[in-house]
Amino acid sequence: MPHFPKPAEGSWTEHWPELGTAPVDYTDSYDPQFFEDERNAIFKRTWLNVGRVEKLPRKGSYFTKELPSAGPGTSLIIVKGNDGEIRAFHNVCRHRGNKLVWNDFPGEEVAGSCKQFTCKYHAWRYSLEGDLTFVQQEDEFFDLDKQNFGLKYVRCEIWQGFIFINLDDDAQPLDEYLGPLAKGIEGYPFDQMTEVYSYKAEIGSNWKLFIDAFAEFYHAPILHMKQATKDEAEKLAGYGYEALHYDIQSPHSMISSWGGMAPPKDLNMVKPIERVLRSGLFGPWDRPDIAGLADDELPEGINPGKYPVWGQDSWEFFPNMTLLIWAPGWYLTYHYWPTAPDRHIFEANLYFVPPKNVRERLAHELAAVTFKEYALQDANTLEATQTMIGTRAVTDFPLCDQEILLRHLHKTVGDYVKEYRDGAAAN
Numbered sequence: 001m002p003h004f005p006k007p008a009e010g011s012w013t014e015h016w017p018e019l020g021t022a023p024v025d026y027t028d029s030y031d032p033q034f035f036e037d038e039r040n041a042i043f044k045r046t047w048l049n050v051g052r053v054e055k056l057p058r059k060g061s062y063f064t065k066e067l068p069s070a071g072p073g074t075s076l077i078i079v080k081g082n083d084g085e086i087r088a089f090h091n092v093c094r095h096r097g098n099k100l101v102w103n104d105f106p107g108e109e110v111a112g113s114c115k116q117f118t119c120k121y122h123a124w125r126y127s128l129e130g131d132l133t134f135v136q137q138e139d140e141f142f143d144l145d146k147q148n149f150g151l152k153y154v155r156c157e158i159w160q161g162f163i164f165i166n167l168d169d170d171a172q173p174l175d176e177y178l179g180p181l182a183k184g185i186e187g188y189p190f191d192q193m194t195e196v197y198s199y200k201a202e203i204g205s206n207w208k209l210f211i212d213a214f215a216e217f218y219h220a221p222i223l224h225m226k227q228a229t230k231d232e233a234e235k236l237a238g239y240g241y242e243a244l245h246y247d248i249q250s251p252h253s254m255i256s257s258w259g260g261m262a263p264p265k266d267l268n269m270v271k272p273i274e275r276v277l278r279s280g281l282f283g284p285w286d287r288p289d290i291a292g293l294a295d296d297e298l299p300e301g302i303n304p305g306k307y308p309v310w311g312q313d314s315w316e317f318f319p320n321m322t323l324l325i326w327a328p329g330w331y332l333t334y335h336y337w338p339t340a341p342d343r344h345i346f347e348a349n350l351y352f353v354p355p356k357n358v359r360e361r362l363a364h365e366l367a368a369v370t371f372k373e374y375a376l377q378d379a380n381t382l383e384a385t386q387t388m389i390g391t392r393a394v395t396d397f398p399l400c401d402q403e404i405l406l407r408h409l410h411k412t413v414g415d416y417v418k419e420y421r422d423g424a425a426a427n
Helices: 032-043 174-183 207-214 230-239 272-277 358-380 382-390 401-426
Strands: 048-052 061-066 075-080 086-090 111-113 132-134 153-159 162-166 195-203 245-249 252-258 310-317 321-326 330-340 343-352
Touching (some): 032 330, 032 401, 048 061, 048 075, 075 162, 086 162, 153 174, 174 245, 174 310, 195 358, 207 330, 207 343, 207 358, 207 382, 245 401, 252 401, 272 358, 358 382
Antiparallel strands (some): 048 162, 061 111, 075 086, 153 162, 245 252, 252 310, 330 343
């Protein structure tokens, strides 16, 4: 495999001197008090992606989103109104606080389509726009003005078809928050990639540890060597790995990497099924025939170094969304929803242009299955890491130049928590 040297001007880390080069304190990944402050400082105050507009195909379409990251029991309704606008509300009836939208099990997320929302407890009804429209035996209440008891609104904004919510009414607009890194990829044909494969799992580690695993490729030659042939594995282990480009526009960051095997120069490097279906970990080898995917059509922020060997870009949109665009013409997202200092819910979604034939469909399925194998390898180390750092026998850990995005993540989280604590102390 090719070996990419560091920039001629030196290391990557030296471009962001505010991050320093000292070992990083991982107390933020096991301390219970830090976890509670993190919830208040970050997950109640920043923009969180909860899905895409394709999940709401028509007026009346809705889905619920559980947000334990913002506090136990936090649940939202995301709905497309009769006016076509997408809104978000707390999933709470204004009468006696029953959960408004759920099916058999109140803790499970649901989706569907309706003309109104009706509480299971006392049949109070709400419009798709959140207005209280009907109260059972209304004349028995005292000076009840239905205009004052609509569903509690949550800020909701759209970027490139991605639905974001924010529990802080005073937060800056989404476009400003996402900043130049997001602006650089606007125009990518996300809306054309509507075939979705999804995975969801509870992981026994702090949420930041899984982001750490995906924000560097230093581990790839060792952890994933069994996925390559013997000769290729030896090359990987011998030469190591260096990404093509890193960028930080705080609080967000990105890493750009080489193209891997899509398609490989030597077909003997891959499994027979991959040769037949022309697909594998890096996705289908054949670029979909849609506008916006040719090299000269891609937004400027994709492959920022303009390397001919480019294969993927991964953006870390703070706090908990990874967006990864692959050169062959598909993308995926990761989300990490903390539930405890040492646990989180991991969600992965792979998006493809809908197939035109059976082989293309199977190529997508093979990519999704292969991805799952790699993700399991990444996740496999996390519980061991969590257990060991939880002993507090060692608290500070050295990070190499390739782990700059990890250094940035932990500093950013620490800065948010410090600002919150300082504000709480002052008030």
